[in-house]
Amino acid sequence: MTGLTGIVPILLTPFTANGTIDYGSLRLEVDAMLEAGVHGIGIAIGSEIFKLTLQERRAMLSAVADQVEGQMPVIMNVSAPGTHVAVQLATEAAEAGATRLMIWPPDFFPSGPDAVIEHLDQIASATGLPIVLQDVPQAPIPPALALRIADAVPLVDTIKVETQPTVAQVQAMTTAVGDKLAILGGAGGGTLVEEFRRGARGTMPFASQAREFMQVWNALCAGNFDTAATLVEAEILPVSRLGFQSGDLFYHIHKALLVQRRIFKSAYVRPPTSQPDAITAKELDHMVQRVAANTQKHKELT
Template sequence: MQMAGGVLPVLATPFDRHSEIDRTQLERLVDWQYEQGADGVTIAMVSEILRLSVSERESLAAAVVAASADRGSVVVSVGHESTHLATRLAKSAETTGATAIMAIPPISVPLADDQLLGYFSAIADSTVLPLIVQDASGYVGTPMSISLQARLLEDFGAEKILFKPEAVPLGPRLTALMDATGQRAQAFEGSGGSALIDTYPRGVVGTMPGSDLTWAVKALWYALENKQVARADEIHSALLPLVSLSPGLDTYIAVEKYLLHKQNVLETQYVREPASYRIDEATRIVADRMFDQLNHVVRGGKK
């Protein structure tokens, strides 16, 4: 399947009470994404991949590809602290039937641009799949240089190398990337849809929000695609406060799983330990109120 843009939600990974991946809940979650209008699905940081073994990541990717059943693109994150294991994951994703792979830089040690170039080049060379280079510094690590990203596109081409820029300030850095690549860079927004108002006019080809608010982000994307400026502003204004409840990775995972449970998509809200955040009653009250406001704006209160 050819890589497509649009709304490609990052799946939460459902766990059972024994902290094992729950395949039944996972299949329901994937089905729900397409029911809400998703153009594909993604496995990435919010999927708790840093808490999964390599074999679990391979198994998760295979399960998601099977559940997706050619209904849309499937992007599989393969970034690792080891180039050897990152390339293993990339090859496995290709064998499994993924549409594209995505990779963050190693995060345990700071690397110079030449080392990062070698890491991403090795991943790109290991598979025929397109590679989305994710600057995940909004959550972890340090920002990647624009010149390095432009070099990767120059070396491999715009159909092979795509981007998910998350370093701040997001808008100006996205414009800098577009300028450095002669407007050839294909980039995905990665801020839960909250930055789409700023990044869509700068040329993003899609967004990778969490999997809890796919219906809202899809409505926002549709409004932007169809130049419905007032409608896009209205949805964005209701979406932003809810996304802003999750400033960090563990916070995002906890709120996402709570909202998926609230919508009867997931039966459980388990996360893998250790986790630095648990959603408390005060946050639930605020999240419920903001969710209801967003639901009213997007769907008139209908579920």
């Protein structure tokens, strides 16, 4: 099977207290990904990409690509409601060092299957880069359409499944596309074990838990499903459960984890954002302390 597989974390964008990109922290974050041995890294919704200017997108991508130096794929989300805009974003991403693109279908106005295929074909033709197709709630991709896209646009070789319920969607996608597309899970990665059993060959979680996801992945690849499930339940799900309670709380939680690990200097999230209320703030502090204790336990065992 061709395509993207394994653990491919989405970077969180570190900001200073006044909201500018903190490139020193970004470098530490990429170092952590390299040290964890992940299979690629991405810049996408989990990176607050929709809050970055075009100049910031290019500068951040260029900094990441320069640091990675070809050691792993660098994926850039270039989704846009218009084909001309998406083509421009894709071209600039290729020039800045992206080795793959990630795209969901235009979602501002619903478009039919033929229009979606034409949209993707123009992007592929403009860049020559392989594409991760993104199946998201705002622009769902039925399995039959995924198969049509795979046949019509050969550079689309991977699909990231995020429409709910992801486990059932992964199974339906596997049945429809066979080995024509590599299938990745998404939506935080909390159901990776179940998705793996049904044909997913990786996931794209937040970079804050890259080490934990690599432990799960290694267990899955070794056939140790019970170990993988235990790791997910102990390390992944508590963070996901809190992070997806409301709005964009997940940004605050995952950035707080990176601050605790001394990778980020600040957990600043660009506005607009839903700030944690008093109860949630206490829960967040408790979660960070719990993760810190687990990290220390892991260091002592190794």
